[in-house]
Amino acid sequence: MNLRFSNKAISGILTVVPAREVAFEQEMANYNFSPAKCLKLKLAMGYGKHRIVAGDACASDLCVRGLTALFDRGLLKKDEIDALILVTQSPDHFMPPTSNIIQGRLGLKRDLLCLDICQGCAGFVIGLVEAFMLLEQEAIRKVVLLNADVLSRRVSPRDRNSFPLIGDAASVTIVEKDPSGGPIHANLKMDGSQADALMIPAGGFRCPSSPETARLEEDENGNFRAKDHLVMKGDAVFNFVQTEVPPMIAGLMNAAGADPGSVDYFMFHQPNRFMLRKLADKMQVGYEKMPSNIVENFGNSSGVTIPLAVTFNAGERLLRERLKICLAGFGVGLTWASILMNVGPLAFCEMIEYD
């Protein structure tokens, strides 16, 4: 469906990555693949180093780090937050909502809407759409959109399909009313008939975790994972992205009456460099306009990859300039969604570390 918003803007983006950085070469021995084949995999997919949490750090820990940094620097005041949205697939607990936990830990006001959304790769775009809808209310002037995942804790270290690319991270995006904000166009689609393309089979109520679901099993490609771990049908996801994303963006441009050539950046979800370059080729977009360097530097942190791509590739520019940016997320659900909007100049647009 096509959506349209007006008088709203992003005013700041802060990303938080774990200080712990691990290189692909340090983990090669875990994979049932020769060193030569591992290096070929690294080159083809664009793997490098990734940021993964040490120990049992949770989504709320990364979010609290980010929000505290903003409070300390005077870039955000506690009492001006009217809604706190957290998009995550790795909540601290099944209940209560992790956004309520964050509210409590930080002592935020009680006149506040806390809302957890379970979305992944498209989670930044879905979260923004939700923030824009909330801002239609008079009482809601400023929304803090949090995206956070620590999915490395649920990926088998012996799964070369997923472990080399996984990353943990969080982002804090401030979304607010802006009378001078231009039109914002968005669209989204979902296909739950392919829900098993990306999933963690066990650990929920359908299949609770047990010693049985923790047992590692070998798949046909020599990867070892348990039912408690994330499993991805790489070929199905690849075909889904190449088939659905180009027409989605064409539809977005059409609805907005925009020329793709006028877009400064295509800040897309970062599954891996291979998939993004194929997508850029198909859409005839130059690689410099569609960054694909997040997986090789930080890993794929699900819904946080778009804000990471923004802060890493355009952080300085967005402090000074106003850029036309096309955002797109696609993956788990399946869900695919995109937004075309002007962004900047921002009050802050940078990355910090979590220790």
Added chain:
Amino acid sequence: MEKTGFYEALAEILEVEKVGDADVLREFDAWDSLTKLSIIALADSDYRTVLTAKDLDGIATVGDLKDRLEKNGQ
């Protein structure tokens, strides 16, 4: 469709000098999940064909793969 480039593109993916129609895909040293993904990507970019890993498991030879891509790519 770039059918003339099929053998060259496949040989590059399979890391050999050249390939022939009778060659059996799964007997190549480079036959693994990454190679399969590269062929899936070739099918998408050059033949506008959606090929799955399961489809590939049911395709025996280089010639069979060429037939499959050309049939769907028309």
